Amino acid sequence: MFEPNHRGIALAERLQAFMAEHIYPNERRYYLEAERLGPWSVYPVVEELKPKARAAGLWNLFLPVKEAPEGFSNVDYAPLCEIMGRSLFAPEVFNCSAPDTGNMETILRYGTDEQKEQWLKPLLAGEIRSxxxxxxxxxxxxxxxxxxxxxxxxxxxxxxxxxxxxxxxxxxxxxxxxxxxxxxxxxxxxxxxxxxxxxxxxxxxxxxxxxxxxxxxxxxxxxxxxxxxxxxxxxxxxxxxxxxGRGFEIAQGRLGPGRIHHCMRLIGLTERILERMCRRADQRTAFGRPLSEQTVTLERIAEARIMIDQARLLTMKAAEMMDTVGNKAARREIAMIKVAAPMMAQKVIDSAIQLFGGGGTNNDHLLTAAFATARLLRLADGPDEVHRNQIGRLEIKRYRDSDPALSGGSSNALTLPEAEHMASEGLWPKPKDFDA
CATH class of the missing domain: 2.40.110.10 (Butyryl-CoA Dehydrogenase, subunit A, domain 2)
Known part of the structure; x- marks a missing residue:
């Protein structure tokens, strides 16, 4: 179920190897450069790694197969997106970062030939950003x-x-x-x-x-x-x-895949946080026992595992529906993952901060940057409240348009004839006689 194709599986293996060789060892350097050079600068480590990613064939993996024959379906891309999401700076290295992916898809899908030549071509080449x-x-x-x-x-x-x-x-x-x-x-x-x-x-x-x-x-x-x-x-x-007057139409076409990407990246990030929680719990001892043997730790780790897998399955379901029936038909599932994934990530990362203690609140362990990202994504691409309202309206409409007799879903009380009939059949408890 939700199995990516053979090409996607092979790319996932190469992507994992690239992450291990080039991304994880350079994360501290990335954060140091970002802190020292500031947000108005290009970070040298990213520019050094981009040509290596491109040479490895790990470039523009986000491209949708419907518009680009070399691209992937949502189901095929989702696991690759999850792997890249394990590091906050990795997606840019592979030319798969927001907002560029959404902008490139927008120009690819809605742009004229001239717009594609002028802007899409250099964006796909990684020569410019947007x-x-x-x-x-x-x-x-x-x-x-x-x-x-x-x-x-x-x-x-x-x-x-x-x-x-x-x-x-x-x-x-x-x-x-x-x-x-x-x-x-x-x-x-x-x-x-x-x-x-x-x-x-x-x-x-x-x-x-x-x-x-x-x-x-x-x-x-x-x-x-x-x-x-x-x-x-x-x-x-x-x-x-x-x-x-076509702005909302474009927005719906742009934001659906973008929300899938955000959720899969968050799942990858949270998987990595859970791994760090488990390793930290084995390394630290408090009150005479390793943290990994203390019930509160075991409960938090178990809850994290359950929530991550739930979010992944829901996201993959949405991805499959987008591939098979389209974004509009999958709008309820897209809204559901957009609420579920950031909430899940925020909760898991918060548990990790608690386990790491004071060190979890500084920048040594990735946790604070991860938490900021998860919290931001409860607002980006539409706040939780908007998505919940949409889900609720769609759910009410779903039952409003169906016959409750087919599902036993009526919320009405018994009619008077029904109640009297059941009473005559002795189906209600009879009142007990009592002395005044």
């Missing part, structure tokens, strides 16, 4: 209809104005192109046809990256959250993606 500008500080962006940034047609150009934040990757010197979401038809009857997405080169006059944003104290590790101001930015009308 950003995604959607969330805004002045509105509740969990409801994307609130987004107020404007995209206004002016002859052969569009004029763009807006303030964005958590625009991932904007501080990277390699970032050359942004996908910007804003209101193009503010008075349209359908609130889901007012938004558009458009390509904005980072070097365009009026684009200003204001600051790098920390995520629970981490700057630029790994996704370079940023605040960006767009002031009277002019781009050619040919930069529009798919067409005016």
């Amino acid at each position: 950003a995604f500008a959607m969330t805004e500080p002045e509105v509740a962006s969990s409801d994307a209809t609130n987004i107020g940034s404007s995209i206004v047609r002016d002859g052969d150009e569009y004029v763009i104005n807006g303030r964005k934040w958590y625009t991932t990757n904007a501080t990277s010197p390699a970032c050359k192109i942004m996908i910007f979401m804003g209101k193009n038809l503010p008075e349209g009857d359908d609130p889901y046809r007012r938004q558009s997405m458009i390509l904005v080169p980072r070097s365009t006059t009026g684009v200003r990256v204001i600051r790098s944003l920390p995520v629970l104290g981490f700057y630029g590790v790994p996704d370079r959250a940023s605040e960006v101001l767009f002031e009277n930015v002019r781009v050619p009308a040919s930069n529009m993606l798919l067409g005016e």
